[in-house]
Amino acid sequence: MNSDLAEPMHFEKANCLVLACGNTLRSDDGVGPKLAEWATERFRDDSHVRVVARQQWTPDLAEDIAAAESVLFVDSSSNSAPGRVNLIPVATHGNGREDPIHGPSTHHIDPAELLGLTHSLYGSMSAHAMLLTIGAGSTELGESFSDPVEAALPRARGVLEKTVLRFLEN
Amino acid sequence: MSQTITIDPVTRLEGHGKITIHLNGQGEVEDAHFHVTQVRGFERFSEGRPFYEMPSLMARICGICPVSHLIASAKACEAIMSVHIPHTAAQLRRMLNLAQMVQSHALSFFYLASPDLLLGMESDPKARHIFGVAAAAPELGRAGVGLRRFGQSIIELLGDKRIHPGWVIPGGVTEPLPSEKRDKILAMIPEAHANIALALEAYKKIADTFKAEIAVFANFPSNYMSLVNEDESIEFTDGALRLIGPTGQTIEDGITATRYAEVIGEAVEPYSYTKFAYYKPLGYPDGSYRVGPLARLNIVKSMGTPKAEKEFSEFTHIATGPVESSFHYHHARLVEMLYGIEKIEEILADPRILDKHVRATAGVNRLEGAGQAEAPRGVLHHHYKVDDDGKITWANLVIATGQNNKAMNLGVLQAAKHYVKNGKFTEGILNRVEAVVRTFDPCLSCSTHAMGQMPLAITLISSQGEELDRVVRD
Numbered sequence: 001m002n003s004d005l006a007e008p009m010h011f012e013k014a015n016c017l018v019l020a021c022g023n024t025l026r027s028d029d030g031v032g033p034k035l036a037e038w039a040t041e042r043f044r045d046d047s048h049v050r051v052v053a054r055q056q057w058t059p060d061l062a063e064d065i066a067a068a069e070s071v072l073f074v075d076s077s078s079n080s081a082p083g084r085v086n087l088i089p090v091a092t093h094g095n096g097r098e099d100p101i102h103g104p105s106t107h108h109i110d111p112a113e114l115l116g117l118t119h120s121l122y123g124s125m126s127a128h129a130m131l132l133t134i135g136a137g138s139t140e141l142g143e144s145f146s147d148p149v150e151a152a153l154p155r156a157r158g159v160l161e162k163t164v165l166r167f168l169e170n
Numbered sequence: 171m172s173q174t175i176t177i178d179p180v181t182r183l184e185g186h187g188k189i190t191i192h193l194n195g196q197g198e199v200e201d202a203h204f205h206v207t208q209v210r211g212f213e214r215f216s217e218g219r220p221f222y223e224m225p226s227l228m229a230r231i232c233g234i235c236p237v238s239h240l241i242a243s244a245k246a247c248e249a250i251m252s253v254h255i256p257h258t259a260a261q262l263r264r265m266l267n268l269a270q271m272v273q274s275h276a277l278s279f280f281y282l283a284s285p286d287l288l289l290g291m292e293s294d295p296k297a298r299h300i301f302g303v304a305a306a307a308p309e310l311g312r313a314g315v316g317l318r319r320f321g322q323s324i325i326e327l328l329g330d331k332r333i334h335p336g337w338v339i340p341g342g343v344t345e346p347l348p349s350e351k352r353d354k355i356l357a358m359i360p361e362a363h364a365n366i367a368l369a370l371e372a373y374k375k376i377a378d379t380f381k382a383e384i385a386v387f388a389n390f391p392s393n394y395m396s397l398v399n400e401d402e403s404i405e406f407t408d409g410a411l412r413l414i415g416p417t418g419q420t421i422e423d424g425i426t427a428t429r430y431a432e433v434i435g436e437a438v439e440p441y442s443y444t445k446f447a448y449y450k451p452l453g454y455p456d457g458s459y460r461v462g463p464l465a466r467l468n469i470v471k472s473m474g475t476p477k478a479e480k481e482f483s484e485f486t487h488i489a490t491g492p493v494e495s496s497f498h499y500h501h502a503r504l505v506e507m508l509y510g511i512e513k514i515e516e517i518l519a520d521p522r523i524l525d526k527h528v529r530a531t532a533g534v535n536r537l538e539g540a541g542q543a544e545a546p547r548g549v550l551h552h553h554y555k556v557d558d559d560g561k562i563t564w565a566n567l568v569i570a571t572g573q574n575n576k577a578m579n580l581g582v583l584q585a586a587k588h589y590v591k592n593g594k595f596t597e598g599i600l601n602r603v604e605a606v607v608r609t610f611d612p613c614l615s616c617s618t619h620a621m622g623q624m625p626l627a628i629t630l631i632s633s634q635g636e637e638l639d640r641v642v643r644d
Contacts, residue, residue: 055233055333059281059300060318113301120304121311 015048016167017068018160019111021057021075028082028136028149031156032074035132038157039164048168057109059117066122070167073111073131074160076149080135083148085156087163090129092116128167132160174637175590176629177600187612189603190441190629191586197593202583203441204575204607213565221247221534221560222340228552228567232613233333234277237270237325238545240338241407242552245427245541247340250556252535258525259342264407265517266328266338267543268510271406272362273321274546275463275503275510278611279369280314283500286605287376291383292598310372313365317507320362324514327351342529352518362511363477370481370504380497386588387606388496388581391416393449393459394468395573397544402471404509406544412469413449413459418491421449427540430551434568447573458576461548462610463502468492473505475512481505496581496609503611534560545570547611571612581606 018039022032036053043049052064057073065071073090080086092115109117111131119125134156137146145153175191192201212231219227225243229236241263248255255263285298288307297305304311322332328343328351329335337343377384393416397409411425413433425433436445437454449457459465473482485505488498517523540553548570555564585606589599631637 060315060322063312063315063319117301117304120301121308121315123308 017071018051020053027138027142029139031076031134062118065118066124070128071126076136077133082137083152084135086133174631199587202586235545241543242541242550246539246552249539251532253530253532255342256527259528269321269324271546272510276317313368316365366508384495384497394465395459396466396469403474404470427542445572446575460577461573464499467502478509499609
C-alpha cells in the first residue's frame with residue numbers, strides 16, 4: 001500500500017483510493033478513521049490501494065482523487081440508524097450546492113462536491129465512486145464507539161474489503 | 171428613522187462573526203461593527219497544567235495556524251527553562267512555520283478571496299465560491315491546491331500530522347531531520363515556485379480592476395507591528411517587534427517577548443468577544459495597529475531572498491509610504507508565499523540542517539516566560555507564569571486577529587459608508603463589506619481561542635434599535 005506521504009508531490013496512480021473522514025475525539029464520528037486504520041493494515045502489501053484519513057474532507061483532496069481510478073468514501077452518518085451500514089454510489093455534483101446563502105464550505109465538502117471539483121480542476125472522473133456510511137449513535141466527546149457501531153464494525157470492514165476488491169478487479 | 175443592517179454570519183472566514191451597520195434617519199451609515207460571537211477560554215483551563223504540556227495544548231486553539239501557537243508557546247516555556255535552543259532546532263522550526271504560512275496564505279487567497287477577485291464582487295453568489303473558481307480558472311485552482319499541499323506536506327513530514335502536529339517542544343524539536351525527508355521537501359520546491367509565479371501573474375493582471383475597492387477597503391493611515399530581523403529583513407520566528415506609525419516612522423523598536431506586556435494593552439468593546447490590542451504609550455484607540463502580511467511588508471526593508479525581493483520592490487512602489495489599503499493584504503500574502511518557498515529551500519541547502527543536536531533540556535529556572543512568533547495573520551504572544559513545580563498559574567495570549575480588530579471595524583465602517591446609500595443595499599454591496607474583513611483573513615477561533623467554524627452574519631438596524639433586515643449564513 002502507498003503511505004499517505006510516499007510521494008507527496010506526484011502520487012502514483014492508485015487503482016483505489018479509500019478516503020475516510022471523521023473526528024476520533026467524537027465517539028462514533030471517528031468510525032471512518034478507524035476503518036481507514038484497518039484498511040491500511042489489510043492492504044499494506046497492495047500498491048494499488050491508497051488510504052487517506054482526514055478529520056474533514058476539504059477541496060485539497062481533489063488532487064488525491066484525480067490520481068485514483070476508483071474512490072471509496074468512508075464516513076459516519078447521522079441520518080442512518082445507529083450501526084446501520086450503507087453503501088451507495090456517488091454521483092458527481094459539478095457546481096457545489098446551489099445555495100446562494102451557504103455555497104460550498106472550504107472546510108468541509110461532501111463526496112459529490114469533491115468529485116465535481118476534481119472534474120473541474122483536473123478534468124478527470126473516477127471510474128467508480130462509492131460512499132460507505134455507518135450510522136452514528138453518539139457523537140459526544142469520547143474515544144470509544146457506541147454499542148451499535150462497535151457491533152457493526154465487522155460488517156463495515158467486510159463491505160469495505162469487498163468494495164475495494166471489486167474496484168481492483170475492474 | 172434610522173436602521174441597522176446585519177450580515178450574519180460573515181462567510182469565507184475562519185470562525186463565527188457578524189457585521190452590523192447602523193443607519194441614521196436619512197439612511198446614511200452612522201456606525202458599523204464587526205462582532206466576534208464565539209468564546210472559548212484557553213487561558214483559564216491551562217491553569218494547573220505542567221508548563222511543558224503547553225505547546226501541544228495551545229496548538230489546539232487553531233486548525234489553520236497550530237504551528238505558530240506551538241512555536242510561541244515553546245518559546246515562552248524556554249524562557250521559563252532559561253535555555254537557548256540549538257541552531258538546527260531553530261532553523262527546523264523556522265521551516266515549519268514558513269510551511270504553515272504558505273498553506274494558510276494559499277487557503278486565504280485561493281479558497282476564500284479568489285471567488286471575489288476572479289469572479290467579481292457582484293458575480294452570482296450561487297457560483298461565487300471555490301467551485302466557481304475551479305470552473306473559471308482551473309489552472310489557478312490547481313495552483314492553490316498545490317501550494318496548500320506543499321505547506322501541509324512539509325508540516326506532515328516534520329510533525330507527523332497536517333493539523334495539530336507535534337515535534338516542537340520546549341527546548342527544540344523531538345527529533346532531527348533525516349536526509350530522506352529533506353530530499354522529499356526539496357523535490358517539491360520547483361512545482362511550488364511554478365504555482366506561486368502563476369498566482370502572482372494572475373493577481374497583478376486583475377488587481378487594477380479593483381481600484382474602487384482598494385480606495386475604501388480599510389484604506390486609512392494606521393500603525394503597523396511585526397517581527398523584524400536585526401538587518402531589517404522579514405522574520406517569522408525570531409527577531410524582535412517593531413512598531414511604525416502612519417508615515418512609516420519607527421515608534422518603537424526591539425520589543426522582545428519579555429517586554430510585550432509593558433507596551434501592549436488589550437481594550438474591551440461590548441460588541442465583541444475579541445479584545446482590541448493597542449500600544450499602551452499611545453492609549454486606546456490611538457495606539458491601535460495592524461499586523462499580518464501588510465504590516466510585515468510595510469515594516470521590513472528587505473525579504474532576504476532574491477525572487478521575493480524583486481516582488482517586494484514592486485509592492486513597495488504601490489505607495490510612497492506605508493501601503494494603506496487592506497485590499498493589498500492579498501498581494502502581500504503572495505509575496506510572502508514566494509519568500510517562504512525560497513527560504514525553505516535556503517534552509518535545506520545548509521548541511522547543518524541534518525545535525526542531530528536539536529534539543530536543550532532544563533527544568534523550571536524562572537517563574538515567568540513569554541514567547542512570540544509571526545502567525546500567518548500577524549504576531550502572536552504567549553505569556554505564562556508557573557509555580558515552583560512548573561504548573562501554570564496564569565496565562566495570557568495576544569492574537570493577531572485581536573490586534574487587527576480596530577482596523578477591521580474601521581474598515582467595515584469605511585466600506586459601509588461608501589457603499590450603503592439612503593438605506594439601500596444589494597447583495598453585491600454586502601459582499602464588499604464582508605470582503606473588507608476577508609482581506610485581513612481573521613481567525614476568529616484564534617482570537618477568542620475558540621473552536622473554529624466558518625459562518626458570519628449582516629443586520630440593518632433603525633435609529634430606534636429595530637432590526638429591519640438581516641442576511642444569515644451558517
